[in-house]
Amino acid sequence: MLQAHSTIRVTGAERLLTLLCEHFAEHGEVVSEVGRGRVSFEYGTAVLASDDDTLRVDVASVDPIQLSYLKIGIAEHLAEFHEGELPEISWQGDGLPAGSPLPWFRELEVVRSEALTPHMRRVHLRGEDIGRFAQGGYHVYLIFPPKDRSPIWPVMGDSGLPVWPQGEDALTRRVYTIRSIDAARGELVVDIVVHPGDETPGSDFALGARPGDLVGITGPGGGEAPQGENLVLMGDDTALPAIARILEDLPAGTRATVIVEVDGPADEVNLVSKADLDIRFHHRQGAEPGTFGALPRALRDLDWQAIGPDPFVWAACEFQDFKAIRAHLRGELRMSRDRHLVVAYWRRGRPGH
Structure with a gap:
């Protein structure tokens, strides 16, 4: 001990x-x-x-x-x-002395980056000793160093809290879903939504990633597959990597109704599972993400008798859609809290949310 x-x-x-x-x-x-x-x-x-x-x-x-x-x-x-x-x-x-690297941190190197859809890029990363990221949750922090500067990574402080570099060496963190990982080969894949904006470090990284570029990672945590025989999975572009991983982890005999909002047909991705799937893509057709409201509308239109008994609803989306979905589940449907998980992955107009 x-x-x-x-x-x-x-x-x-x-x-x-x-x-x-x-x-x-x-x-x-x-x-x-x-x-x-x-x-x-x-x-x-x-x-x-x-x-x-x-x-x-x-x-x-x-x-x-x-x-x-x-x-x-x-x-x-x-x-x-x-x-x-x-x-x-x-x-x-006992424990690591001040100045030691964070034990849950790893440095990763870009292997390659490719367009998955018009609004999503897949970044292939490589690093040493990444086995900890293969279990314990889907989500991680990617840590982006300042452009054109050698990264100075966080270390342990005397208080037990990490000490992060400041000023010109300050780092930026954003939460992403590990799309796939091969710990034995030291390879990890992340799908990143790309979008315009003034503070878009993840999008900027994905668009500009070149072999040899460095990025940090900490975690993992949260986001494992929901349990149940009849599932409803809902999300926008940002939730697609998590939805894809959830579906891949579902056992045969599970039924999943999948509702996804993307910009258009070119943004649809192939979703694979042993479960029986009913996949429904809704297209914004140029409307600004977070304003279209396809997910709350689709939820209200669901035929719950067709979904099956004792369903579990998982949803991840923009903050306003999150509020509408949760309010409908808890208010109008009176669904118990142990039968749904609804989270806001981002908030329109709020960088980092």
Whole structure:
């Protein structure tokens, strides 16, 4: 078992301990009393104790990466709950020293890039030791260095939080879906929607990617295939990579109704699955993405009797469509929360959302 501890001088230590325990109760099992708390997660434990203006934190895990996640969780939420300047946090014991590369980070090199549709490019990447990205979720952060500068990648800080380069070396992060991965060969594929705009680092990267270009990656997390015999999968262009992976992972005997909004017929992609598929593409025909509303309309028009019993709805799209879809499922259809997952992959007019 790997262990580390930090003694933090901070005003209102008991209050912070209470807030931390209340928050972590959403993610793990908490046992607490006045001045003391213990949080048990799937990947480790954190024991907190307060005494006057001192907060003592002990973390333990069998895995060095999970130990780092515990440290990050403590430091991030102390920063969130503490009123005023963040107190100094320094860890002793096991774990990576300050200045070490992030254990969940890898540097990847572009192998090639190709047009998949008029609005999507496929980027083939290569890197060492990428096995961690083959499980634990579909989604990752791609980290883009400034153009025409050698990348300076993030490292571990004393507090347990990553230290990111600033100024001219500042990096940009965006979430993407791993389209496919061959860990043994060190190869990973990402499909990226390309679109105009002033702050479009992912699109710019995909359009300009050349063999040998470098990009960082962290993760993975979130986005595994939904469970159920009768599925409804909905999304716009940005959700197509995730929908394609979900379909490829579905077992035979599953039925999936797939509803996708794209610009036109040339933006449709071939979707493959062992499941029985009913695929319906809706075309914006030049309308601005996020304004057409095809997904909420299609949801309202669904024949639920034809979908089958106990359906599960998965949807990923622009923020306004997300709100409309979720409102219809929860309001008009009274669908329980354990039978749908609706997320906003982006927000019109908001870079990075």
